[in-house]
Amino acid sequence: MESKERAIRVIAFFTLLTGLVFLLRLWQLQILRGNYYLQLSHKNRVSVVKIPAPRGIIYDRRGKPLVKNEPYFVVSLLPKPPGKEINLSALSELIGLSVEEISERIIRQKPYSLEPITLKRGLRFRDVARIEARRSDFPGLIIQTEIIRSYPYGKTASHLIGYISHPHEEEVRKGKFRDLPKGSYVGRWGAEALFNDRLTGTPGVRFIEVDALGRQLHPIKTVLPVRGEDIRLSIDIEAQKAAEAAFGRRSGALLALNPKNGEVLSLVSLPSFDPNIFVRGISRASWERIINDPGHPFLNRVFQSRYPPGSVFKIVTGLAGLEEGVIGRNFTVFCKGKIEVGIWTFRCWKEEGHGITDFQKAIVESCDIFFYEVGRLLGIDRIAKYAKALGLEMKPGLGLSTEIQGIIPTTSWKKKNRGKPWYLGETFNAAIGQGYVTITPAHAALLISAMANGGSVYRPVLTIQKDPPEPVSKISITPEHLKALRTALVGVVNSEKGTGRRARSERFLIAGKTGTAQVVGNPSGRAATGPRDHAWFVAYAPAEDPSIALSVFVEHGGHGGEAAAPIAKEVIESYLSGEGWE
Template identity: 40%
Template sequence: IVVKQELTPGDLAFVDSHHDFFPELVLIPSQRRLYPQNGMMAHVIGYTGQVSEKELDSPEYAKYNQGDIVGKFGIERQYNDWLTGVNGQRQVVVDNRGQVRQTLATKPAIPGKDLQLTIDLDLQTVAELALEGKQGAVVALDPRTGEVLAMASRPTFDANKFSVRIKPKDWKEILDNPESPMMNRAIQAQQAPGSTFKPFTALAALESGAIDDQFTVHCSGGISLYGKYQKCWVPKGHGTLALHNGIVHSCDVYFYTIGSKAGIDNLAFYGNMAGFGQPTGIDLPNENTGIMPSTAWKLRTQRTKWYAGETPSVAIGQGALTVTPLQLARAIGGLAIGGVWHHPHLLKALDQTDQPVTWPLNPQDVKDIIDGMYGVVNEGGTGGRARLPYVEVCGKTGSAQLASNDFLKGTAAGHAKDMRDNAWFEGYAPRSAPEIAVVALFEHGVHGQFAAPIVRDVMAAYFDKKRRLAAFQQVEASNAARLAAMAGLGLPDKQGPGGVPPDSGGRGQGPGANTAERSAATVDAAIMETSAPASKQVQQPPKSSHPQPPTPSAQPPSSRPQPPAPNPQPLSSRPPN
């Protein structure tokens, strides 16, 4: 039975001086977890605490005893069994006063395993700083593997307060905080994605055959669909545009139209394929799934039919559609690499038995969407603030309404502040062979352009670090080649001041100068031959290197699940009352 934890020096002195009176008291040293300060990575790492009575009643905790420390949240909870280890044992003989007289057997404790995470500390630091003072989340991952490179959520909490037993005052402060600091917004915030969903609306319309890339729509600031006038975010309109400029300028009227032509079930089919409306499988507890609406979903959850007039809102990322930042990062990363969606994970050495989700998307359709997202950042689109000078960034802004403008006009200013639009930005780079996908959610940030710099800064940290590592490796390779060449020529590897060979007299003059110059030229030639970098070509891995999902790959093409036919209903029709 644990009598007291966190003993003071006075407590220790008392137990030591009264040992003869209380021989049953045993001091057991224990290590306390120390977590990063300021709540950094708190939602990822999590925290530990004493096993509760409720947990002790569960078979999962059968091996634990009262007072044992277990993982309660985050990675600490997910990999609790790996991190805990096995308790040691000691069998002793004691007298009637509890004094140990003989040790019969000893079994040493086995420490828990160490875990290596996929998190890049440099990127994580940038993401945390970018969210300072904000409410939202940032997720960065490698779309080629699913490795999560950064995951930040704000506001956060101090995990050190949970290390032993959190004080009631601190716990009440957390519970009373309306900003929910314990929520990991990266995997639990279910929000409308706004215009960041438009690339997937385009995918559904293209792949289903509802449109081609030359399909045009005239935007005059709004359009009447199904008896309702739907506004564009630009009141004066965008004029006539096709798919490319529809994406670049994020024209609502364009996406109202093509989303309605595709129909809600096509939007749901390709949305589900990209991972919306279902867990990503991240190795963290308590992930939320979001909602990918469809006719079947509405019938199941609301017991009523889907009306065509509801589809335009979903097409621009509003309505019943909700996603998490992690879902969006995985979805856009998988689309960027051609239709391969890896399961995100935080454990570096994770032996994934789940194969990535693959789908034979039309390469031209994918290219059309990628070109549009490139234009968003680099061709005067809505995401110019995410641009980087040394790498081609593709992205998409999103401003998700939490309430209608009419509602906000009649709402007190204090409440209206909490109902301001959420700002989103999704991006990936490089354009031709994506290595990183980043999503930022800035709650109540109003415009996606305000979330774009967050993504830009995380990407800049990634590529700056990559360039520094490449430069360091090049110097190392050059030095190794120089030493090898000098050794092959029988030259000493020592140099005089300023890198001049000692026998050159310090200025390349005097006895032996010509010989030294000829030798140096020979060495340089050898270095050029040895260390000249070979030309590199960025290639997509062969299709055979991507494991196919069990169900689709086991079926002939004709038996694959087929998307529904595009919506045949005319756009001007009115939903039944």
């Protein structure tokens, strides 16, 4: 039968055609694109989860931990298994997040990601027990532990220790910190930021076989995280606490250095902030409150604000005078309280005058007239030479925050910046640390540290130094000049009429120098109303073999001897008693 045979042949043809189509398709899928699909099947199966490495611990110089790693709980939700609905309102009640917040977090998740969606961090054990009890009602709800950083000293040393936070959304969008595991922290401020790379450690990786619902089935391989390096800072947290307590509620700055190598022993910038509030994520409102605080808590006053050094600068003028031969062995000036230059009158802070004043008395009682005369004899450029050699112009170079230079005026500086010639009256002002001269508290610390060690300027560092470092600059001082200067500085604190009497300690021989920086709009410095002057004090101890040198700055503190000197005493006593000098 004709039609029968033809039909069979047609069907046989289609059978072969089907075979051919299948052959080609199999070739395409398995041979041509086989590797591609094999990779996809591996990716299907293996979920790579990075494990955050615990951050290293920051210790102070005596081994006290300044930060803690504390475990806490996180509630997360696995991506919704197909066909399974979660009762959001019940979940919202359980974990105390609004339905909107939960949905927002779910929506924010990358599509098709198998990673759990973080719902809430920082839960305590009590909350976890409650959630765990009802977890079976919510498929996909998991509880994990994470490590959070806490700062047991709170606001103390916050500029030094700094803080950490999760990468910001914007940074994540820009692809920064892509290699960090979910939930990692980044150092943002202070030592946490400065040593971030060393503290961070190496994240571990967990390869887990997962099924299509994202359920973790078998761990395949786990590479354990390597804990970040511990950092031992040079600071002494007890001295730091003493310093901040001594400031009370006043604003100001303090930098204590080891004069032998530049180790930072204590660094205060007040007001400060509590680093703990940043760790769990800070709300926009509290962030703005901090940013707009008139006290500028984020300003690191030690490195970022410049003030006239006042009489502290007389150390520089005096040293220049001695070394340049201006102040001879029998050099004296008669102070009658004021001096006239042309039509201008320059006054000493002591209206009735100091009478016959030699170098020793000029430093101890901080006579202005004496240093006007020395300044006149030296000229501004020779003063500036010594100021620069003592590190007052350079950026100190600790690297903790942005730093600014000091301003040390010279004749050429004035021509360049003001377009005018230098006047003698300006030398008078500069000689006693007023006028154009402005330095940061860090510069003042470098100056007094150089006096303590005999003329070396070291870059401040935050870590313990084993070997003495190379000084950034070094000035050779004639030993008898150095001795005269040091004797005078001891006198400031320890003699009857010394301006720094209030830093005098029964336990340690302290050397120092007071300073008062005139606040613009209050030239006399003694007005009862209006903003008060800033108080300075620089000191080192023990005077025979100094192991601490520091600068203290109290914003609107008034006279240096009254406001700043007692703080220096507190810090020195705290530090030296901890070091076993008694």
